Amino acid sequence: MILLAKRIIPCLDVDKGRVVKGIHFKDIRDAGDPVELAKHYSNDCADELVFLDITASEEHRATMVEVVKSVARAIDIPFTVGGGIRSMDDARAILLAGADKVSVNTAAVKNPSLITELKDVFGKQCVVVAIDAKRSIRDGDGEREMESKRKRERGEIFYEVYIYGGKRPTGMDAVEWARRVESLGAGELLLTSIDKDGTKDGYDLELTAQVCKAVNIPVIASGGAGGPEHMLALFRETGADAALAASIFHYGEYTVRDVKRYLKDNGVEVRIC
Amino acid sequence: MSKIAIFDYGAGNIFSIKVAFExxxxxxxxxxxxxxxxxxxxxxxxxxxxxxxxxxxxxxxKDRLLEAIDSGMPMLGICLGMEMLFERSEEGTLPGLSILAGEVVMLPRSVKIPHMGWNRLRIDASSSNSSVLLNGIEDGTWMYFVHSYHARPRDGRVVSARSEYGVEFPAVIEHGNIFGTQFHPEKSGSDGMHMLTNFLNHIKR
Structure with missing residues (x-):
């Protein structure tokens, strides 16, 4: 029996070197400081952190490298950096600054060989491919719900890969894409349900289960976390290795420790610290 | 003479281990x-x-290194750094440092490779008393692993903690002034930092 701990991963959005989304903790003086927050979550028993650089403009790109260096100095758990990594040079800068993994999304769709190059140079343990997926119907849109249901039964609903931060559909099937990125050298998947993101009514269990069955690399599920019970459902009903969440932690609704205690009490193997 | 050297193979990021000691x-x-x-x-x-x-x-x-070890210099190999202490590895064709007897083999095909994530240490009561690195570390403590190969020492007595991932393998190795961990203490939260502190306390003496 393989018993790696199921991981709980807070995700931080960084814009021009500052964490965005309202965050207020008693132990943090500067709520926008990535280092303060990284320390907070590391002390709260987070297993790993994900930093997503949402900076739109190119000229602030170098800021993220500085953020990564400061975070690496401050914490003693692994962390992944994603957002805006388009080339080997981008990835190298982030990894040499102390990140453990880089996550690629749009760049991987546009240039899948980037995944293989990253694996060859840095090792597959450094390569996370982020997949943003949304429930779609194969042809035609504006279907009524009944229609959709019938189509779904006939298997015509699929999970479509979106790029550019969930703005542009690609026509690609997320499960197929997951298989492909694994064969190209991805070491891990960060799977986000666009439908569920921000809803707080639970992870997309069907999407996650399908992707987990299709690949033999770890899957981090993202989108929809509203409480510990959603993480429990995720780990009970899918093969997910990790649960990512943002707002439930950032707004102080739950601590990572709360979530882990709940999971442990319900028989999920988690790292308690 | 109070400095600790981190050897850079020139092939990867050693920032994390450096700042952990800092x-x-x-x-x-x-x-x-x-x-x-x-x-x-x-x-x-x-x-x-x-x-x-x-x-x-x-x-x-190599000769310079063996001399230093013979003279009692403490050495800590982490992950690959520990694997290099053995005679050979299935990951490569070059011979290892042969400071410890045994070889390094791939993890079984039955499990996801690399072994990446938090896994538990198994510490025998006997080794927890004599171990330098494990002082104050309890059986079952979680550590962060990222590896595809594991050591198979000829002398089981060098192993002071094990972990299991498809196979039971050595997680902590100690032999005189030679120390090794298969996991990354610098990424293993406060328990990992505790082990690095144990190492620092040891070399201070």
Missing amino acids: RLCADVEVIRSMDNLDLYKALILPGVGNFDPAMKSIMPY
Whole structure:
């Protein structure tokens, strides 16, 4: 029996070197400081952190490298950096600054060989491919719900890969894409349900289960976390290795420790610290 | 003579291990040559890269390294840095440092490779008393692993903790002044930092 701990991963959005989304903790003086927050979550028993650089403009790109260096100095758990990594040079800068993994999304769709190059140079343990997926119907849109249901039964609903931060559909099937990125050298998947993101009514269990069955690399599920019970459902009903969440932690609704205690009490193997 | 040297194979990120020691207020320096090894109090072989390129970068200094070890210099190998202490590895074709007897083999095909994530240490009551690194670390403590190969020492007595991932393998190795961990203490939260502190306390004496 393989018993790696199921991981709980807070995700931080960084814009021009500052964490965005309202965050207020008693132990943090500067709520926008990535280092303060990284320390907070590391002390709260987070297993790993994900930093997503949402900076739109190119000229602030170098800021993220500085953020990564400061975070690496401050914490003693692994962390992944994603957002805006388009080339080997981008990835190298982030990894040499102390990140453990880089996550690629749009760049991987546009240039899948980037995944293989990253694996060859840095090792597959450094390569996370982020997949943003949304429930779609194969042809035609504006279907009524009944229609959709019938189509779904006939298997015509699929999970479509979106790029550019969930703005542009690609026509690609997320499960197929997951298989492909694994064969190209991805070491891990960060799977986000666009439908569920921000809803707080639970992870997309069907999407996650399908992707987990299709690949033999770890899957981090993202989108929809509203409480510990959603993480429990995720780990009970899918093969997910990790649960990512943002707002439930950032707004102080739950601590990572709360979530882990709940999971442990319900028989999920988690790292308690 | 109070500095700790971290040997850089020139093939990966050693920032994390360096800053981990700095957080513990240790005086560390990254070196690319072992010509002046006698200037340092201890040596760290970090855990990044692949077996052959790393061996290639260290081979010119092998005699110098063995001398230092014979003279009692404490050495800590992390992950790949520990694997290099053995005679050979399935990851490469070059010989290892042969400081410890045994070989390094791939994890079983039955499990997801690399073994990446938090896994538990299994510590025998007997070794927890005598171990330097495990002082204050409980059986079942979680550590962060990222590896595809594991050591198979000829002498089981060098193993002070094990972990299991498809197979039971050595997670902590101690033999005189030679120390090794298959996991990354610098990424294992406060328990990992505790083990690095144990190492620092040991070399202070």
